[in-house]
Amino acid sequence: MSGTQEQVVDVVVVGGGAVGENAADRASRTGLDVALVEGALVGGECSYWACMPSKVLLRPGAARDAARRTPGVADPGDLDVAAVLARRDEITHGWDDSSQAEWVSSAGLTLVRGHARFTGPRELTVTSDEGTTTLRARHAIVVATGSTASLPPIEGLADARPWTSREATAAQHVPARLVVLGGGVVGVEMATAWASLGSEVTLVVRGSGILAGAEPFAGELVLEALRAAGVRVLLGAEARAVHRDAEGVHVTLDDERLDADEVLVATGRHPRTRDLGVEVLGLDPGAPIEVDDSLAAVGVDGGWLFAVGDVTGRTGTTHQGKYDARVVGDVVAARFGDDEDARTAEASAGAWSRYRATADHAAVPQVVFSHPEVAWVGRTEAEAREAGLDVRVVSYELADVAGASVISPDYRGRAQLVLDAGRDDVVVGATFVGPDAAEMLHAATIAVVGEVPLSRLWHAVPSYPTVSEVWLRFAETAGL
Known part of the structure; x- marks a missing residue:
């Protein structure tokens, strides 16, 4: 027709x-x-090049890490890359x-x-x-x-056939060397995924930290984990030129040149x-x-x-x-x-x-499926102060919750509430960092949307022994 x-x-x-x-x-x-x-x-994007395929690429590494942290479970070793990519293709229906x-x-x-x-x-x-x-x-x-995806105006970048999030989630091979430009959600998740699949990953970040939209402690914990996983993270670094030749892709920084097989641009949309x-x-x-x-x-x-x-x-x-x-x-x-x-x-x-x-406006939930996961909703401490609220912050180390010790003796994580003290400590923001932290987020989302004061949450009894018992610890730390 x-x-x-x-x-x-x-x-x-x-x-x-x-x-x-x-x-x-x-x-x-x-x-x-x-x-x-x-x-x-x-x-659209979520089904074929973003949410779904990216999480399929990330999940095997998270499961392997969980096994390694659990006493009595044998180390599963390296991931089966072919099986991971096959599952990714299945979840996207082969882009059909x-x-x-x-x-x-x-x-x-x-x-x-x-x-x-x-x-x-x-x-x-x-x-x-x-x-x-x-x-x-x-x-x-x-x-x-x-x-x-936006391509920054870096000399030679557009002609170097860079990956964006689409190519990164749809790739049919594991690049031996991968340079990732950008320390936001996409950059961190893809650095995590491809490192777990065997790439030698270098993450180049212009700023002084990663995950700038989250609480600073969240970025610090993920940065530590990335480096422990073998990812080279360069903070305060900026790509000045990129070119591709028969030997790969070459990224020129202020003080060195990075040689890679692929470069992923994750600097915004x-x-x-x-x-x-x-x-x-x-x-x-x-x-x-x-x-x-x-x-x-x-x-x-x-x-x-x-x-x-x-x-x-x-x-x-x-x-x-x-x-x-x-x-x-x-x-x-x-x-x-x-x-x-x-x-x-x-x-x-x-x-x-x-x-x-x-x-x-003030109740948007966000999850970064890094290892460890980062999940937050509502205002960060800085955003709450900028909005003129009477801010009170309550934080707790998740490793000190009984449920975390059941999961692993090596559990690491942290949680934080941002409260509006001018309204009887109403919850206006919450952040959780740790293994499977995303599963704790919706309770906080309900609290933020419902404008629930911490004194009322004192009567919402969390189950023992779960990591969600941190809600009780929040209340106790706040003096209830």
Whole structure:
């Protein structure tokens, strides 16, 4: 099939990743006719190049480390690289999105494949090898195009065929030598994964520490673990030039040259709006689409344009993007669907909290699947002080909790609460560092979202002997 077609639906969602799928499904629940546009693989970054494959690459090393820390368990030795990569290929379905496309159809959504560009209000052109489709929305368009890796302006870098997170999670071989540029979440996770699979990894970080968005102690513990695992970490270092030749990739720093087989750039991401045609709407290509708490685009008249996930600049995780998607799906369904009660509730500010993405402001959970894991939610101590709160910090060494000693005599980790003393020690932030620390995060997320004071949590009795007993230790340390 070729040529130009025209299609009119109630709602168009641009971007068929996990966030877009959720927005489209939610919006369609009151009978709206929804089209989902995707130019690559349905399921998006998380399913094929980020969350899922990266965690599959990281898990075997974590399991091996756990075995080594457990008395009576034989050291499993080196990882079976072929088996790890095969499992990664299985979890990504070999980068085949057939099952995801089938789900789209079963949910009653219309899948339109191709690259979308705005041509006017409520109107897009979608171009593919099959031809061009003019797609018009009667009511709303939701942008869920996510973000893409940024390449810093380093001499020769773009021509050196660097890895980004996509190549790092989809690689079919283990590079003998890998240089990673960037000490954020992607850089730390990929340095951890590929080191566990046998790469000689050098992590190059411009700043004085890693995981700058977390509490400083979290970065310090992970840095120590990376070095213990054989990763060479260069702090306060910056790549000045990169070039590739027959012998590999060469990264020039201020005072030395690093020779490697691959270089991974993990220095940040930018919203995927550069080739979306947003300029016809008065928005800036390449910039985030600013939205209000109903996820409606700011600066676009008519209340028809919405955006969710990474593309807004508000969130940078799949789970938070999916939360945005559920909110925007409810907003669109309420404003334009056939449920009169929902329209009435949504029109009344604050009537139903699900029509506002309030969790994006101070209750965002984040997990780094390093070894040890880092998990935090809400404000760090520095962020809380910057916000003018009356900050009180309570911390505890996880190795001193009975449950940790059961897991391993070598258990290392630390946990910290950030409290607002001006509101009876309400929990406004929490950080956990240690093996499987992510599993302790949701209790803290509930406390932050619920604005629960520590005095109330004193009556939430943790099970013994679990590492979560740290909640009791928090209360005791605070003087309760």
